[in-house]
Amino acid sequence: MTLTSFIQAAVMPGVDAPVEVRQFPRPQLEPGAILLETIYSEVCGTDVHLHHGHLAGVPFPLIPGHVSVGRVAETGGEVLDLDGIPLRAGDVITFLDVHETCGKCWYCTVAKASTRCPSRRVYGITYGANEGLLGGWSQAIYLKPGVKTMRLPANLPPERFIAAGCGLPTSVHAIERAEIKLGDNVVIQGSGPVGLSAVALAQLQGAGQVIVVGAPALRLAMARAMGADVVVDISEFSPAERVKRVKALTGGRGADVTIEATGVPAAVREGMQMTRDAGRYVVVGQYTDVGEIELNPHWDLNRKHLEVRGCWGSDFSHFYRGVRVLARYGDRFAWDRLISAEYSLDQAGQALADVAALKVVKALIKP
Ligand SMILES: [Zn+2]
Ligand SMILES: [Zn+2]
Numbered sequence: 001m002t003l004t005s006f007i008q009a010a011v012m013p014g015v016d017a018p019v020e021v022r023q024f025p026r027p028q029l030e031p032g033a034i035l036l037e038t039i040y041s042e043v044c045g046t047d048v049h050l051h052h053g054h055l056a057g058v059p060f061p062l063i064p065g066h067v068s069v070g071r072v073a074e075t076g077g078e079v080l081d082l083d084g085i086p087l088r089a090g091d092v093i094t095f096l097d098v099h100e101t102c103g104k105c106w107y108c109t110v111a112k113a114s115t116r117c118p119s120r121r122v123y124g125i126t127y128g129a130n131e132g133l134l135g136g137w138s139q140a141i142y143l144k145p146g147v148k149t150m151r152l153p154a155n156l157p158p159e160r161f162i163a164a165g166c167g168l169p170t171s172v173h174a175i176e177r178a179e180i181k182l183g184d185n186v187v188i189q190g191s192g193p194v195g196l197s198a199v200a201l202a203q204l205q206g207a208g209q210v211i212v213v214g215a216p217a218l219r220l221a222m223a224r225a226m227g228a229d230v231v232v233d234i235s236e237f238s239p240a241e242r243v244k245r246v247k248a249l250t251g252g253r254g255a256d257v258t259i260e261a262t263g264v265p266a267a268v269r270e271g272m273q274m275t276r277d278a279g280r281y282v283v284v285g286q287y288t289d290v291g292e293i294e295l296n297p298h299w300d301l302n303r304k305h306l307e308v309r310g311c312w313g314s315d316f317s318h319f320y321r322g323v324r325v326l327a328r329y330g331d332r333f334a335w336d337r338l339i340s341a342e343y344s345l346d347q348a349g350q351a352l353a354d355v356a357a358l359k360v361v362k363a364l365i366k367p
Pocket of ligand 2: 045
């Protein structure tokens with residue numbers, strides 16, 4: 001495909017409104033900007049949630065698609081990648097979807113938690129279609145000046161990169177927060193793209209055992225392919241039975257570290273109970289607001305001496321490390337198999353429905 005003077009993109013007009021293909025004029029590039037011809041973008045659970053209005057501050061109409069890979073079509077003058085090498089037309093690159101993190105505010109400088117920077121904007125999530133081609137479900141993506149780009153290493157095909165997709169940097173961040181020690185028993189709650197990448201990363205961190213608690217069977221088979229030692233199907237066991245099962249597998253104590261990647265609020269208390277006393281619990285799967293839970297502060301937290309850590313978004317370090325891991329270990333784990341289906345822009349609404357119904361592990365958008 002060569003880009004013409006009009007660019008087609010799939011647009012979410014509003015909360016629960018059907019996705020439609022719209023045409024946009026090919027943008028003029030300001031100095032430092034890049035026009036990226038999209039090779040692949042993806043559909044993830046976040047897209048489903050934001051379509052249902054579960055995320056505050058989404059400026060509809062929206063071109064979704066936060067993590068994408070493409071070919072440089074044009075640059076506004078000389079533009080360098082993060083290694084300082086000029087980008088040329090035809091280069092295959094990806095970019096961090098998070099932009100405009102300021103580096104100057106209290107969160108950026110004192111807390112060193114740039115994912116909580118108030119200036120932060122995200123392609124396909126908090127940039128609306130009225131601001132330009134700022135989402136991946138489009139034939140082309142406008143990379144504003146300063147967007148952090150990265151060339152795909154020669155041994156990392158675009159298919160493999162997008163198979164791991166946005167789940168990978170999120171997972172890298174969660175694994176960093178989890179501080180897994182050699183030989184640890186690790187429970188991953190959730191067998192979506194974040195949980196599945198976390199299975200591989202937990203092993204690279206030296207976990208002694210990786211237990212995945214999730215569903216449906218298709219995803220649990222993937223969890224095994226990614227190297228899970230044990231899978232627990234939530235459709236077969238009650239929450240209390242699942243906790244018992246994890247304890248039985250961990251000397252009666254529970255996991256040293258549990259990573260929640262489910263998107264289901266009720267999973268949080270269950271995960272705390274699956275974790276041993278004085279263990280660590282990382283919550284990464286509650287990216288959108290889908291409700292509240294009750295817990296018992298005495299049993300679940302204080303007496304348990306439990307450490308609970310939230311994990312919000314990712315920064316370029318997570319993105320970069322994810323790409324490096326994929327290039328080095330891509331053959332060892334089953335990332336390639338995470339892709340279940342490819343959809344054109346016209347089929348984007350169907351892709352969203354299939355992800356919502358858990359019919360597919362990963363749906364690609366190929367504009
Ligand atoms: Zn900031
Ligand atoms: Zn995502």
